[in-house]
Amino acid sequence: MKKIQMVDLFSQYQKIKKDVDAGIQEVLDTTTFIKGGKVNNFQAHLESYLGVKHVIPVGNGTDALQIALMGLGLKRGDEVITPTFTFIATAEVVALLGLTPVVVDVDFETFNIDIEAVKKAITPKTKAIVPVHLFGQNANMEAILQLAKEHHLFVVEDACQSMGSEYTFSDGKTVKSGCMGDIGCTSFFPSKNLGCYGDGGAIFTNNDELAAKMSAIANHGMVVRYHHDMIGINSRLDSIQAAVLDAKLPHLNDYITARQKAAAFYNQAFAGCEKIITPATDRNTTHAYHQYTIKLVNVDREKMRQALADKGIPAMIYYPVPLHLQKAYQDPRYKKGDFPVAEELAACVLSLPMHTELDDEQLIYITDNILAIIKNC
Ligand SMILES: *Cc1c(COP(=O)(O)O)cnc(C)c1O
Numbered sequence: 001m002k003k004i005q006m007v008d009l010f011s012q013y014q015k016i017k018k019d020v021d022a023g024i025q026e027v028l029d030t031t032t033f034i035k036g037g038k039v040n041n042f043q044a045h046l047e048s049y050l051g052v053k054h055v056i057p058v059g060n061g062t063d064a065l066q067i068a069l070m071g072l073g074l075k076r077g078d079e080v081i082t083p084t085f086t087f088i089a090t091a092e093v094v095a096l097l098g099l100t101p102v103v104v105d106v107d108f109e110t111f112n113i114d115i116e117a118v119k120k121a122i123t124p125k126t127k128a129i130v131p132v133h134l135f136g137q138n139a140n141m142e143a144i145l146q147l148a149k150e151h152h153l154f155v156v157e158d159a160c161q162s163m164g165s166e167y168t169f170s171d172g173k174t175v176k177s178g179c180m181g182d183i184g185c186t187s188f189f190p191s192k193n194l195g196c197y198g199d200g201g202a203i204f205t206n207n208d209e210l211a212a213k214m215s216a217i218a219n220h221g222m223v224v225r226y227h228h229d230m231i232g233i234n235s236r237l238d239s240i241q242a243a244v245l246d247a248k249l250p251h252l253n254d255y256i257t258a259r260q261k262a263a264a265f266y267n268q269a270f271a272g273c274e275k276i277i278t279p280a281t282d283r284n285t286t287h288a289y290h291q292y293t294i295k296l297v298n299v300d301r302e303k304m305r306q307a308l309a310d311k312g313i314p315a316m317i318y319y320p321v322p323l324h325l326q327k328a329y330q331d332p333r334y335k336k337g338d339f340p341v342a343e344e345l346a347a348c349v350l351s352l353p354m355h356t357e358l359d360d361e362q363l364i365y366i367t368d369n370i371l372a373i374i375k376n377c
Pocket of ligand 1: 060061062063086087089090132158160161186187188189199200201
């Protein structure tokens with residue numbers, strides 16, 4: 001049996017090596033390392049895949065979020081609502097820009113932002129909502145967009161984990177993740193659904209004006225060369241990463257199908273186990289299973305993790321500490337107990353190996369061992 005890993009990028013690379021290597025070689029041959037054809041090609045291909053008007057390639061997903069908030073022209077003290085159960089980057093950029101992060105609880109079933117909590121958190125200072133499509137499943141965008149419309153708020157989707165998944169609105173319209181709000185942000189970190197071989201990210205929008213402004217911000221606020229109209233940053237996708245992404249994009253749908261198949265295997269194997277709650281799927285959204293995350297019921301998680309590790313099965317905790325309990329984000333507005341769902345999730349979640357290359361032999365080994373081990377944990 002192949003070694004079990006959280007993510008198996010090597011096996012995936014072996015299958016597309018020819019295309020990836022040829023793309024990288026082309027960049028080396030032309031020595032166009034920044035901007036240039038590869039980046040433009042990938043940008044156009046991704047726009048067409050997503051059905052979105054503008055893709056702006058940037059340096060990473062965190063930059064994408066930062067540039068999005070800068071593009072909206074938010075000012076010091078403006079409030080931005082974000083879930084407390086997420087990766088730190090979502091709140092980090094809010095704080096870095098001097099905006100006020102307002103964290104809210106999440107839904108126990110889907111791990112995504114709780115709409116009722118968002119409603120309660122809206123004040124006259126609220127300017128934007130940043131929902132995170134956690135683990136690959138879209139947040140309740142219909143409700144979020146409705147709320148945003150009522151209160152004149154911007155919506156910036158953190159689609160770093162949901163690339164390639166889709167959301168269907170009640171009118172039957174299906175839209176790709178990251179393309180529903182004013183702006184969507186994604187990451188091409190190697191382990192993401194569409195990962196490059198270094199750092200990368202992108203911003204999506206259908207708004208021409210925002211697109212022009214965010215492109216300029218990503219390039220030192222420069223519109224005409226060496227004329228800087230606004231304060232920007234330096235954030236770009238390099239050509240080698242664009243070449244890798246362009247070789248991988250045609251496989252993205254197959255990659256998601258492979259993840260969904262592995263998830264279905266897990267779901268079925270764990271169906272009768274009272275100590276495991278398998279991930280709930282929301283009917284309006286597909287699930288890209290960036291992570292396959294179970295909730296443990298009355299289980300000693302550390303004991304279980306150790307026992308799994310002894311069998312060569314890695315498992316990770318995404319995320320062990322909600323934002324409002326992070327040392328760097330201590331805030332007199334928040335204390336332990338304020339967001340009980342996020343705190344409960346942080347204590348009981350466990351993410352299992354999930355990637356495009358899991359085979360039946362590995363899945364049987366993983367699930368058999370989990371079912372045996374969990375009895376004693
Ligand atoms: C990965 C990730 C990011 C940041 O992306 P980087 O490319 O690592 O900067 C932001 N938000 C979420 C939810 C992520 O999973």
